[in-house]
Amino acid sequence: MQTKVEITTIYHCSLERAFKTPMLCDVSKVHTGFAGIMPRVTHSKDDQHWGQPEHGKKIFVAKSLTQKGGWAFVDRVIERDENKYWKIELSDFKIAMFGFTEFTGEWATTEIEPDKILVTYTYTLHSNIALLYPFHWVFANTFWRVYMKRVAENIRQMAYCEEPYLYE
Secondary structure: OEEEEEEEEEEOOOHHHHHHHHHHOOHHHHOOOEOOOEOOEEEEEOOOOOOOOOOEEEEEEOOOOOOOOEEEEEEEEEEEEOOOEEEEEEEOOOOOOOOEEEEEEEEEEEEEEOOEEEEEEEEEEEEOOHHHHHHHHHHHHHHHHHHHHHHHHHHHHHHHOOOOOOOO
16 A cells, blocks of 8 residues: 655745755755654765665664654655656655555655745655555555655755765
């Protein structure tokens, strides 16, 4: 089963900032955890080519109510269309993910006018345990949607403050 969640928002910054900030800045400032369930990201490793299609990085998380902390999963860039679209895949989970097998994230930017950017942020949560489908749908459309809004706000603040890029 695939459950898709999408949010949209407007960023008042350059198209480049709206596009690059979520992927090329410090991931620990993007994914700061939520409600004791979603652990905060602490750092990444093996990320020398991060930002380029078909390259990934290992993501590490802090301890939380649901996680012991440490290496959590692999984050990989599937597609990058400059100043328009990112597609990433989170897989190879090393931590409990409530029965989800993979997450696919998409970040699309559309310039409405200079310094007014429409951001469409989408996640598809994949699962293959039929018994958990109702839980997965509720989780995605409640908790995960709220978490995505928090992440989008973190990214907005980083874009507005011109947070330095760590990758190219």
